[in-house]
Amino acid sequence: MDAFVPFAxxxxxxxxxxxxxxxxxxxxxxxxxxxxEIGMVIAIIGALVQHEVVDxxxxxxxxxxxxxxxxxxxxxxxxxxxxxxxxxxxxxGALAVGLIGAAEYYKHAHAEYAGGFIMWALxxxxxxxxxxxxxxxxxxxxxxxxxGSRPVSFPGQRIVNGAVALAAVVIGVTLALDxxxxxxxxxxxxxxxxxxxxxxxxxxxxxxxxxxxxLNSYAGLAASAMGFALGNKLLIVAGALxxxxxxxxxxxxCKAMNRSxxxxxxxxxxxxxxxxxxxxxxxxxxxxxxxxxxxxxENAGTVxxxxxxxxxxxxAQHKVSELYQALTKKGVDVKFAIHPVAGxxxxxxxxxxxxxxxxxxxxxxxxxxNPELPQADVAVIIGANDTVNPxxxxxxxxxIAGMPIIEADRAKSVFxxxxxxxxxxxxxxxxxxxxxxxxxxxxDAKDMVGSIAKELAGGGSGLH
Amino acid sequence: MNALNADYLFVFILAAFLGxxxxxxxxxxxxxxxxxxxxAIAAVVIVGAITITGEEGATPLAKTxxxxxxxxxxxxxxxxxxxxxxxxxxxxxxxx
Numbered sequence: 001m002d003a004f005v006p007f008a009x010x011x012x013x014x015x016x017x018x019x020x021x022x023x024x025x026x027x028x029x030x031x032x033x034x035x036x037e038i039g040m041v042i043a044i045i046g047a048l049v050q051h052e053v054v055d056x057x058x059x060x061x062x063x064x065x066x067x068x069x070x071x072x073x074x075x076x077x078x079x080x081x082x083x084x085x086x087x088x089x090x091x092x093g094a095l096a097v098g099l100i101g102a103a104e105y106y107k108h109a110h111a112e113y114a115g116g117f118i119m120w121a122l123x124x125x126x127x128x129x130x131x132x133x134x135x136x137x138x139x140x141x142x143x144x145x146x147x148g149s150r151p152v153s154f155p156g157q158r159i160v161n162g163a164v165a166l167a168a169v170v171i172g173v174t175l176a177l178d179x180x181x182x183x184x185x186x187x188x189x190x191x192x193x194x195x196x197x198x199x200x201x202x203x204x205x206x207x208x209x210x211x212x213x214x215l216n217s218y219a220g221l222a223a224s225a226m227g228f229a230l231g232n233k234l235l236i237v238a239g240a241l242x243x244x245x246x247x248x249x250x251x252x253x254c255k256a257m258n259r260s261x262x263x264x265x266x267x268x269x270x271x272x273x274x275x276x277x278x279x280x281x282x283x284x285x286x287x288x289x290x291x292x293x294x295x296x297x298e299n300a301g302t303v304x305x306x307x308x309x310x311x312x313x314x315x316a317q318h319k320v321s322e323l324y325q326a327l328t329k330k331g332v333d334v335k336f337a338i339h340p341v342a343g344x345x346x347x348x349x350x351x352x353x354x355x356x357x358x359x360x361x362x363x364x365x366x367x368x369x370n371p372e373l374p375q376a377d378v379a380v381i382i383g384a385n386d387t388v389n390p391x392x393x394x395x396x397x398x399x400i401a402g403m404p405i406i407e408a409d410r411a412k413s414v415f416x417x418x419x420x421x422x423x424x425x426x427x428x429x430x431x432x433x434x435x436x437x438x439x440x441x442x443x444d445a446k447d448m449v450g451s452i453a454k455e456l457a458g459g460g461s462g463l464h
Numbered sequence: 465m466n467a468l469n470a471d472y473l474f475v476f477i478l479a480a481f482l483g484x485x486x487x488x489x490x491x492x493x494x495x496x497x498x499x500x501x502x503x504a505i506a507a508v509v510i511v512g513a514i515t516i517t518g519e520e521g522a523t524p525l526a527k528t529x530x531x532x533x534x535x536x537x538x539x540x541x542x543x544x545x546x547x548x549x550x551x552x553x554x555x556x557x558x559x560x
Contacts, residue, residue, distance in 0.1 A: 013479075016505050020486040023498050026555040033549045036505055040541055047511035053518035062517070062531045066538025073539070074546030079554075082496055085547065089503050089540050096509050096536040103516045103529040116466035216499055223506050228472050230512050236472055237479040242506040244483025249495060340492065347495030351551055354493075359558040365492050 008046025009234035015039030016238055020245070026360050043234060079355045080312060083208065083344040084143040090215045091136035097222040098129030102189065104229060109179045118229050119179055123172040125225035127192045132218040134196030139211055142200075143344055149205030161198045168192050203264065206309070206386070208344045210253040210264045217246025249346045256340035256366070258392075258402040285421070288439035290448060293380075293415050294455035300377035302333045304369060306408050307349050308342050310383015310418075314445035320382060321356035323449050326456040335362050337369040337379075337406045339387035370407050379411035381432075383418075383445050389430045399428050414438040417448045497551040504544025510537035 015035045022032030047053070077085050105122050113119050141147045154160075168191035171184055203211050220242025227235030254261060297303055305324070311317060327334045336358065342349045350363050364372075373379065381388055388408045391398040408414055409432045416438060432438055441448050490498050510533075516522065517530030 012508070016508075017482060017486070019501065019505065020483070020490075020498075023494055023501060024486075024489040025491055026493060026552065026557070029494055029497065029552045029555070030549060033501065033545055033552065036501060036548075037545050040504070040508060040545070043508050043511055044514070047514040050515065052515060052520060054520045055518045055522070058517050058527055058531050059514055059534055062534035063538045066535045067542050069535075070539040070542030071546065074543040074550065077543075077547060079551070082500075082547070082551070085543075086496075086499055086503065089500070089544060092536040092540050093503060093506050093509070096507075096513060096533040096540075099529040099533040099536075100509060100512045100516055103526040103533075106523070106525060113466065117468045118466060212499070216502065220502065220506050223509050224476060226509060226512055228468075228476075230515075231469065231472070232512065233472065233475050235509060235512060236476050238505050238508040240476050240479035241483040241486075242502040244480050245487045245498060245502040248484060248487045249499065252492075252495075338492070345496060346499060347492065347497070350493045351496045351554070354551075354554040354556070357554075357556065360493050360555045361558050363493055 002049075002051050005046050005050055008042050009232070012039040012043035012046070012234055013237040015042070016241060020241060046234075079351055080315060081144075082351055083212065083348060084140055086212055086345055087136050087140040087143055087215070090212070090219050091133050091140060093219045094129045094132035094136060094215075094222060096129075097219070097226055098126055098133055098189070098192075100226060101126035101129055101229070102185070105175075105179070105185060106182070109182050109185075111178075111180055113179050115177050119176040121225050121229035123176045123188075125222050125229055126189065127168060127172055128218055128222040128225060130189055130192035131196035131199065132215055132222060134193045135200045135211075135218075136196075136215050138197055138200040139208060139215065142205060143208060149208075151204045152201040157198075157202060161195070164191055164195045164198060168195055205344065206341070207257075207264050209341050209346050209348070210250050210257070210261075212345050213246050213249035213253055214261070214264075215246070217243050217250060220244070220246055253341055253346060256404060258400070258404065283434040285433055286436075286439045287442055288415065290441065290451035291455055293439070293441055294452045296413065296415075297327060297332065297378055297380070297452065298330055298456060300332055302335070302372075302376045302378075303327060304335050304337050304373060304376045304379045304408070304411060306337045306339075306379060306381045306384050306388055306406050307353070308339070308382065308384025308387055309344060309348075310385070311445055312343055312348065312352055312383070314383060316382065316444075316446040316449050317352040317356040319446050319449040319453060321353065321358050322453040323456070324358055324362070326453050330456065335364050335369065335372070337366070337373075337408070338363050339366050339384070339404075339406050342384060342387055366404060366406060373407045374410045376411040377413070379408040379414045381408055381414065381416045381418075382449065385418075385430055386428065388432055389428060390432055391428065391430070394431075408432065409435055409438070412437065415441055417441045417443070417445050419444065493555065494552075497548045500544050500551070501548045504541050504548060507537045507541035507544060510534060510541065513537055 019032040019036035022028040224239030392403040513533035
């Protein structure tokens with residue numbers, strides 16, 4: 001049976017690669033999932049038939065328990081909870097990696113491995129695995145609102161973080177050079193876990209897309225490191241694919257905010273500039289009613305809807321879809337402008353709108369929608385703020401200067417659905433609210449969009 | 465076994481470059497499902513966990529750690545693939 005094992009690894013690697021290839025487009029993506037599933041089954045069979053494996057009881061129990069937990073989670077998880085689910089799954093994956101690393105360490109805690117490659121790979125794997133685990137748990141807690149999404153900072157934070165990181169690395173190196181010092185191992189694991197917590201508490205909610213992508217990358221790299229330590233090429237390949245994916249997504253997120261990794265990870269954004277806004281509120285804000293908005297939308301040729309995290313918070317995606325349907329029925333061309341960092345994870349808005357039955361052709365990326373906006377009759381901003389802030393483009397002094405924005409202000413007229421005049425996550429004043437072509441629709445996103453859709457459907461009579 | 469096997473590095477570099485090329489082509493529409501798919505694929509660490517839990521002469525500590533690792537990886541791969549598919553099912557073209 002052992003002859004099968006290397007071929008299982010090759011087949012599984014090939015299927016994982018095909019899986020990612022087919023993810024390029026919605027029309028082939030589900031085939032990609034099938035390929036991934038088959039690859040996984042082959043990989044697991046390959047692991048089970050190795051001659052080293054003699055005791056199956058615990059493995060079977062753990063797999064049944066895992067499936068029993070995983071299946072209901074997959075079936076019942078609401079789409080609005082996808083960012084949290086992603087964060088907690090990174091924690092699970094990274095914990096598995098860390099624990100396997102720990103078991104391997106104890107197996108190899110003999111003098112003959114001192115300074116050997118296996119030890120270095122294991123220490124790297126364990127450090128990355130454990131820190132990704134706690135970092136993902138904190139990200140989960142912030143997304144699930146178990147803790148505040150504002151950055152947590154304390155005096156001397158960078159010094160403390162640096163000291164913890166340094167201590168973890170020093171102990172890791174010590175253990176790699178002398179694996180027999182087993183008493184140091186729990187200290188090493190604890191420092192890695194602590195560092196993960198410290199790494200994410202100073203990061204605010206709106207930076208979560210980058211953080212989640214980066215943690216995705218770390219989890220992949222940790223799996224790859226495990227492949228190096230165990231001499232398993234399948235793990236190296238799968239980990240490298242996962243690591244590359246997370247890394248690219250993180251780069252896309254950073255570019256979409258015109259910020260560097262270092263700035264996201266250590267910037268404490270949101271806290272720094274929160275006090276800067278406000279104080280000058282003699283500008284005029286025009287507000288409108290749902291009826292007025294409905295009338296203008298009905299007479300428009302093209303409408304661009306710009307959703308943001310506020311739409312997800314208000315769970316307004318189904319009402320937004322109703323608005324889309326009603327306008328489309330009246331012959332209005334409706335598109336959605338999706339900013340890469342809108343929401344709490346990469347692609348968040350797309351999933352919510354797809355769930356609400358908006359066809360994916362209507363979901364347009366930042367770069368493709370901006371040239372169309374000057375021709376758009378109406379832009380409707382729903383729960384987005386910083387991603388449409390013109391000062392990012394116009395004001396070099398702005399805290400978000402240079403961040404690519406959706407140029408909703410260039411549309412002929414703009415409606416902004418917003419609860420109140422409070423500043424967004426970045427705490428930065430948004431001049432779009434005071435533009436002469438902007439009208440504010442004050443209220444809850446779900447209720448407001450719902451009443452506009454009702455007006456449109458009922459032709460103003462209020463009947464549905 | 466005690467030195468870096470250059471083959472591994474070779475495999476890693478090729479896989480990483482391939483990964484970059486493949487992921488760059490993924491439509492931004494699908495970035496959320498992509499993330500849960502890669503997460504499910506990374507749960508292939510289960511093969512390491514299986515070996516640790518079931519191999520001859522595994523210590524009780526190794527069995528315990530391995531057991532938890534098999535559990536965590538199974539949760540991830542089962543829920544990861546299923547949720548990815550659930551998300552992708554919702555992406556419909558116009559007129560459907």
